[in-house]
Amino acid sequence: DTGVSQDPRHKITKRGQNVTFRCDPISEHNRLYWYRQTLGQGPEFLTYFQNEAQLEKSRLLSDRFSAERPKGSFSTLEIQRTEQGDSAMYLCASSLAWEGQTRYNEQFFGPGTRLTVL
Amino acid sequence: QQQVKQSPQSLIVQKGGISIINCAYENTAFDYFPWYQQFPGKGPALLIAIRPDVSEKKEGRFTISFNKSAKQFSLHIMDSQPGDSATYFCAAKAPGGSNYKLTFGKGTLLTVNP
Numbered sequence: 001d002t003g004v005s006q007d008p009r010h011k012i013t014k015r016g017q018n019v020t021f022r023c024d025p026i027s028e029h030n031r032l033y034w035y036r037q038t039l040g041q042g043p044e045f046l047t048y049f050q051n052e053a054q055l056e057k058s059r060l061l062s063d064r065f066s067a068e069r070p071k072g073s074f075s076t077l078e079i080q081r082t083e084q085g086d087s088a089m090y091l092c093a094s095s096l097a098w099e100g101q102t103r104y105n106e107q108f109f110g111p112g113t114r115l116t117v118l
Numbered sequence: 119q120q121q122v123k124q125s126p127q128s129l130i131v132q133k134g135g136i137s138i139i140n141c142a143y144e145n146t147a148f149d150y151f152p153w154y155q156q157f158p159g160k161g162p163a164l165l166i167a168i169r170p171d172v173s174e175k176k177e178g179r180f181t182i183s184f185n186k187s188a189k190q191f192s193l194h195i196m197d198s199q200p201g202d203s204a205t206y207f208c209a210a211k212a213p214g215g216s217n218y219k220l221t222f223g224k225g226t227l228l229t230v231n232p
Contacts, residue, residue: 045219
């Protein structure tokens with residue numbers, strides 16, 4: 001299966017600790033997105049990369065959050081000094097980048113990382 | 119401001135029945151409207167999508183109906199099966215290279231009774 005993968009699938013941490021999540025997109029996809037989903041809600045956009053460049057960050061992404069995509073392949077999302085309000089499912093998605101490509105609009109999601117902050 | 123409003127919040131249908139989920143949007147710049155299916159503990163999976171230049175798109179038992187003037191679109195699941203029980207999200211995206219993010223509705227929990 002060459003879909004989007006995320007690691008870990010579950011993370012339980014204590015308030016104040018730092019956590020890091022990893023996302024491996026579909027190999028030919030230039031764009032990579034991070035979304036956050038809380039219980040009973042749809043995913044909310046956090047940030048996105050085109051290749052290694054982080055082009056947009058949502059206002060939801062406080063300065064405790066940082067994301068990287070160092071070589072334009074996998075990405076990491078780090079949360080420093082976690083708070084209970086950070087508990088959520090963190091979803092990664094990827095897509096093609098160029099408007100002329102077939103299926104350009106389609107974003108494919110990974111299984112998510114469920115974060116619980118105690 | 120909620121740009122995509124989804125209803126109902128939950129839906130119970132008998133096996134073999136038709137499930138209908140509705141979404142309304144505000145941003146007339148949106149030009150791509152996907153539906154995602156999500157099972158508990160899993161990421162959303164792309165089900166079907168439509169662009170506003172067509173009024174209907176059908177893939178198997180799933181149909182999207184699109185009403186551009188009303189700024190509404192809906193998902194119809196024909197011959198609903200217990201395996202269709204999941205949460206369904208509508209979403210929308212604006213065009214152009216700088217418009218990349220999906221804006222999601224709040225979801226509809228569908229239960230199909232056997």
